[in-house]
Amino acid sequence: MSKKELQEMKKLVVSVEPKSTISEQFRSIRTSIEFASVNTDMKILVITSSEQNSGKSLVSSNLALTFAQKGKKTLLIDGDLRNPSIKNYFYLPKGRGLSSLIRGKTSIDDAIYSTNEKNLYILPPGFIVPNPADVLGSKNMGELLGKLSQLFDQIIIDTPPILVATDAAVVSTFADGILLVVRSGKTKKESAKKGLRLMHQSLTPIIGIILNDVQMNKNEDYYYTLDGDD
Template sequence: MVTGTNSKKKLLDSKRKLIAKYDPKSPISEQYRTIRTNILYSSVDEEIRSLMVTSSGPGEGKSTTTGNLAVVFAQQGKTVLLIDADLRKPTVHYTFKLTNTTGLTSVLTNQIDIKEAVNKTDEENLFVLPSGPIPPNPSELLGSKAMHNFMEQALEEFDLIIFDTPPVLAVTDAQILGNLCQGSILVVSSGKTEKDALIKTKELLTSTNGKLLGVVLNNKKIDKKGSYYYYGTN
């Protein structure tokens, strides 16, 4: 009985987090599509094919934002690879109800091929690569030559790669990935993210030649029905 209750709760949590998939006509899903459009138009000279989504600190909604952006890009017809690059506290496998026995760390350490590690989801065109087993040296692994080689191979297989990364102020992982990606999206939680933390986060992202495409304001209440998501260019 308890098992059934837990399964239902996990399904409801998944549907709540992936609103763009389970309720595509909702106002929030429309906001994610607006973010998608702004990302596409953020660079007129080159097509955006690699993105990372991060935040200043934990609990600001970056993983939910990452998942929904991956969904709306896939719904547009692009083949999308969502990668859980939070090698310390991964959550993407929970959202998509996957196991995390193999993943990004397994590929980077040559234990498995990328094609074997990637999971096809029930959302057409959307593929997910979990973090894999948590390594003792996340930053070194993300900054390795193996990571550069992985990016080259992934870009040959998919139209768009989206990384879910750890918070910027917690560890250096997001800054490392910022150098690999064409752009970064910063998720800010309304009423939670402090101004000083936001300024420091922007400085860290831009100091390593990372391109900050814009900011998503999360959890901004407009009425009793839900939340409002806003995307602003840098």
């Protein structure tokens, strides 16, 4: 494994440092989602951000890991057909994936990959398409998610920033809840507000906002920041 690969894998803190403060925060987010599921099923979650470079794919990957570690059969979908980033954290073959499934070019068994983490599976984006929003908002996409929800206990969909493309809003019509990621010291206040307004136009509830890349003082000389570049 290359130096770059090792650096990226270290960002999956829930896997490499399960006892860390950051890992506990991800488990806390998972618990909050489970509480939100008491009266409404939150099986399919869309994760987006208002701007680029907020770390949403890193959040998606670590959150998916927490569900898998609890014993839930979890599917992480890279729904960014424009600039996919899940590949930075899980090294998978290029080729077939979400776009191929939606267009009926491959089967579910051939498009989904297992990982080294028990109970965690990945659906890569597949080939980049010229009209992502149309593909993601299609009837086929809705039917696909219906089938996948019968096969998995938890589904997390990583989508492009809402101010970059409408993809997240489109996909959210098939989801049970939305999580918005903002990056401390990076995301502009007005951008965050605009992103929220756009996502509120969806009938799907926004169940939480995750503040990413916060410097945490674990003790006097130890600091840990959750940092992603997607």
